[in-house]
Amino acid sequence: MHPTVRRYLDDLVDAARDVLGDDLVGAYAAGSVALDAYQPGRSDVDVALVVADRLDVARRRELVARLRHEALPCPARGLELVVYTRAVARSGTAEPGFEVELNSGARMPFRATLDPADRPAADGRFWYGLDRSILHQTGYALLGPPAVEVFADLGPDDLRRLLVEALRWWLALPAPGAPEPTASVQAVPGPAAPEPSAPGRSLPRSVASGPAEPGPAAPGPAGNGSEADRPAGDPPLPGAEDAVLGACRSLVRLRDGVWLSKVAAGRRIAATGAYPELIARCVAARSGGTPPGGAQARDFQRWVLRQVLDLS
Known part of the structure; x- marks a missing residue:
């Protein structure tokens, strides 16, 4: 684990324990940190806390006040x-x-939600079941029992349904990597959050109106995704690489039963002969290379959605 992130997580657990005391059952790193895929300057820090029982509103607000970036600076893009x-x-x-x-960080729009009922349906409700599935397989225990003993996985039907919802949600965005408008947040104590300097990668999760259908079939998988395949008028779009590699994660989980990092999932899909050049470009873009165009990313997302729908 990156040493700066390790120190931050130790401080976060200490602050959470100050607020929650013996009610704190466990603390778990997820995402790139848990998968040993953390990239300084690019990755978020994803954390799940587990408590013994429901928290009253005062303790929820206190937890936000103690853990938000202004009180405990996050060394990454932000804390989720x-x-x-x-x-x-x-x-x-x-x-x-x-x-x-x-959600709070120097380069992440601030958001605090204290009740699932306050989360707009248009922002997506599929994230949490999928996050707990990831934690079940790959969560890194900072405090408490192993994650596999704390988090149950989703059943096959729920997993497939949530992955389909997620893919359709991403397809409904104006474009892969498009800035997402900031949603309203719950009022919390503490200093005011700064104005966001960059769009959130996962939250706030506002979407374009209406669900997206799979659309026309993408080209066959073998040998496509080359630079020559990019349509005219489809310039490189920052963020499109994450749209492609995130879709790879969904397909690998449903097809192979494992959650991988975005890069590892992309390489696994490319090894099957599907979109090898596009995926290679996306992997390189995460280290400063040129990202693919938005239309190419959309074609790939539609292809993945079809694969997921076919794996029933």
Whole structure:
């Protein structure tokens, strides 16, 4: 684990323990940190806290005040933190079920949600069941029992349904990597959050109106995705690489049963002969290379959605 992130996570756990005391059952790193794929300057820090029982509103607000970037500076793009009760973590439910959701960082739009009912449906409700599935397989215990003992996985039907919802949600955005308008947040104590300097990669999660259908079939998988395949008028679009590699993660999880990092998932899909040049460009873009065009990313997302729908 990156040493700066390790120190930050130690401080975060200490601050959470100050607020929650013995009610803090466990703390778990997820995402790129847990998968040993953290990239300084690019990655978020994803954390899940597990508590013994429901929290009252005052403690939820205090937790936000202590853990937000202005109180505990995050060394990454930002912190994405979710708090679950032990019962919800063990349930394997597809419902959000969180106590607190906090997104805060120097380059991340601030958001704090203290009740799942306050989260707009248009922002997506599929994230949390998928996040807990990832934690079940790959969560890194900072405090408490191993993640596999704390978080239950989704059942096959719920997993497939949430992955389809997620892919359709991403396809409904104006463009891969497009800036997402900031949603309203719950009022919380503490200093005012700064204006966001860059769009969030996952939250706020506002979408364009209406669900997207799979659309026309993309070209056959073998040998496509080359620079020559990029349509005229489809310039490189920053963020499109994450749209492609994130879709790879979904397909690998459903097809092979494992959650991988975006880059590892992309390489696994490319090894099957599907879109090798496009995926190679996306991997390179995460280290400063030129990203693909938005139309290419959309074609790939539609192809992945078809694969997921066919794996029923």
